[in-house]
Amino acid sequence: MTSGRDNMFGSMMNTPMTIGQILEHASNIHGDKHVHTLLPNGKIHRYNYTTLHRRVNQLSNATESLGINPGDRVATFVSNTYQHLELYYAIPNIGAIIHPLNVQLSPIQLKKIVNDAENNIIFVDNIYADQFANLQNKIGCKHTILINNTNQDITHQDCSFEYERFISDEDRTYSPDIPDENCSMALCYTSGTNGEPKGVLYTHRSMYLHTMAVNHTDVFGLTESDVVMPIVPMYHVMAWGLPYATMLSGAELVLHGSSQDNIVDLICETGVTVAAGVPSVWKKHLPEMINRKHEINTLNKIIVGGEAMPMSLIEVFEKELGIEVRHAWGMTEMSPTGTLCRLRKAHEKHSDEEKLNIKAMQGRPIPGVQIRLMNGTMDILPWDGNSVGELQVRSPWTVSSYYNTEPSLEHFTEDGWLRTGDLATINSEGYVQIVDRMKSLIRSGGESISTVQLETCLSIHPQVIEAVVIGVPNDQWGERPIAVVVLATKTEEDITEILKQHLANEFPNFWIPDRFVYVDEIPKTSVGKTDKQAIIRRILTS
Ligand code: AMP
Numbered sequence: 001m002t003s004g005r006d007n008m009f010g011s012m013m014n015t016p017m018t019i020g021q022i023l024e025h026a027s028n029i030h031g032d033k034h035v036h037t038l039l040p041n042g043k044i045h046r047y048n049y050t051t052l053h054r055r056v057n058q059l060s061n062a063t064e065s066l067g068i069n070p071g072d073r074v075a076t077f078v079s080n081t082y083q084h085l086e087l088y089y090a091i092p093n094i095g096a097i098i099h100p101l102n103v104q105l106s107p108i109q110l111k112k113i114v115n116d117a118e119n120n121i122i123f124v125d126n127i128y129a130d131q132f133a134n135l136q137n138k139i140g141c142k143h144t145i146l147i148n149n150t151n152q153d154i155t156h157q158d159c160s161f162e163y164e165r166f167i168s169d170e171d172r173t174y175s176p177d178i179p180d181e182n183c184s185m186a187l188c189y190t191s192g193t194n195g196e197p198k199g200v201l202y203t204h205r206s207m208y209l210h211t212m213a214v215n216h217t218d219v220f221g222l223t224e225s226d227v228v229m230p231i232v233p234m235y236h237v238m239a240w241g242l243p244y245a246t247m248l249s250g251a252e253l254v255l256h257g258s259s260q261d262n263i264v265d266l267i268c269e270t271g272v273t274v275a276a277g278v279p280s281v282w283k284k285h286l287p288e289m290i291n292r293k294h295e296i297n298t299l300n301k302i303i304v305g306g307e308a309m310p311m312s313l314i315e316v317f318e319k320e321l322g323i324e325v326r327h328a329w330g331m332t333e334m335s336p337t338g339t340l341c342r343l344r345k346a347h348e349k350h351s352d353e354e355k356l357n358i359k360a361m362q363g364r365p366i367p368g369v370q371i372r373l374m375n376g377t378m379d380i381l382p383w384d385g386n387s388v389g390e391l392q393v394r395s396p397w398t399v400s401s402y403y404n405t406e407p408s409l410e411h412f413t414e415d416g417w418l419r420t421g422d423l424a425t426i427n428s429e430g431y432v433q434i435v436d437r438m439k440s441l442i443r444s445g446g447e448s449i450s451t452v453q454l455e456t457c458l459s460i461h462p463q464v465i466e467a468v469v470i471g472v473p474n475d476q477w478g479e480r481p482i483a484v485v486v487l488a489t490k491t492e493e494d495i496t497e498i499l500k501q502h503l504a505n506e507f508p509n510f511w512i513p514d515r516f517v518y519v520d521e522i523p524k525t526s527v528g529k530t531d532k533q534a535i536i537r538r539i540l541t542s
Contacts, residue, residue: 071096077125
């Protein structure tokens with residue numbers, strides 16, 4: 001006789017959910033499907049998932065033979081290419097952790113991140129050779145492996161191996177042995193709430209479940225007949241998980257290399273059906289897409305996120321180009337997908353304007369994600385479409401603590417929800433609308449810029465008494481920073497140029513404020529805090 005306790009656990013197989021299974025499925029079931037990569041010389045490199053699998057095995061063997069152990073962090077400084085895709089699988093398959101570096105960051109920022117992650121080995125794309133030269137002497141990586149898609153002579157470059165040589169003599173078979181689905185597989189850094197880099201360590205389980213969730217029909221909805229192009233860099237939250245989602249669904253994958261200039265050509269040449277990118281990418285390419293409307297008629301859906309997609313842009317894409325816009329919200333901390341916006345059946349009879357209003361929202365939580373709103377006194381707020389509170393989330397693919405850091409109440413609630421730092425409303429149907437940000441970050445072209453870090457750096461300049469950085473709306477980039485500065489003394493020098501140079505020593509170009517405004521004093525609130533809203537009002541009306 002069995003007791004209730006005996007039946008407490010079911011008798012189903014507990015096979016671990018691993019990244020290796022995605023690759024195995026793609027290669028066994030969809031082995032003839034292709035990865036297309038745009039090379040720097042304008043040609044397209046193509047191979048199928050069976051070949052990819054074989055090369056991943058060779059790369060796993062080669063990396064292991066360098067002495068890389070489970071749990072070691074392996075950095076990549078690589079564009080969207082088939083080699084980066086190989087690393088996406090080969091590193092997790094040996095139990096190690098792939099750590100894609102954001103090539104847009106400054107050498108000082110990258111040094112901090114590489115040191116925090118204790119990277120010993122780095123794969124570098126030759127297209128970024130100049131940027132890497134500024135970083136290489138600042139970090140202590142033992143091995144540098146150079147991926148050379150440029151066909152340039154690399155004999156003078158300081159590297160341990162050239163990628164093709166590194167893998168060429170290796171065994172073509174490899175059996176991944178991941179003991180537990182909760183083993184880590186990838187590490188991505190984010191700006192958190194104040195710009196201080198924080199690592200998010202994904203597990204095989206979290207990434208596998210995220211992949212299954214985004215493959216829902218009402219989420220990314222990829223199918224075997226799709227051709228998918230993530231225009232999101234592969235260093236940004238694992239290209240929103242699209243390489244994994246694409247291959248699990250059996251679709252073809254298109255990688256655009258390092259430049260976004262030719263994406264319309266690429267859509268035409270490879271027959272892309274689904275593409276994903278931040279609003280500024282779509283805004284930039286819209287005129288060309290309209291001009292070449294009939295050439296890009298395979299494209300039926302774009303996935304947009306990273307910042308709010310303007311309603312006017314959604315309207316042009318849907319009405320003029322006949323391309324469905326799926327507006328998503330998420331964070332590095334959420335692998336990244338949290339919510340996605342699609343109309344419900346109940347909206348069929350709505351007017352076009354009402355539909356557009358809904359489509360510009362960030363959408364409803366995808367299956368597996370729980371959301372709630374909380375105010376400053378820790379009250380849970382109603383889903384009435386009016387109450388504004390901090391959006392808090394929970395899911396199997398949401399971080400529970402930052403890398404090497406104890407969870408703090410600044411980032412997590414006492415009952416274990418992630419505090420997103422986004423202010424939102426939720427309506428009775430569960431649609432989230434982001435209305436503001438609690439964090440001191442500006443979103444520009446889908447990337448974060450820390451106002452606190454810029455202010456701190458400006459304030460240590462001897463000619464500055466006080467500085468405040470604010471974000472103002474910008475047509476092309478969503479938002480751009482403006483610095484408002486109180487100077488110690490009036491000067492004949494070109495102080496703006498001097499301050500720009502001062503910031504450029506530490507931060508990447510896209511962080512440098514577009515304008516410097518000099519004032520006698522910074523407006524303060526009644527409790528003596530900087531009144532950013534008053535500054536923004538003054539700047540926008542001046
Ligand atoms: P990251 O971790 O760099 O991807 O940045 C995540 C942050 O980007 C979120 O917390 C939001 O502030 C912002 N974000 C992402 N998607 C959207 C969206 N669709 N609308 C508005 N803000 C967004």
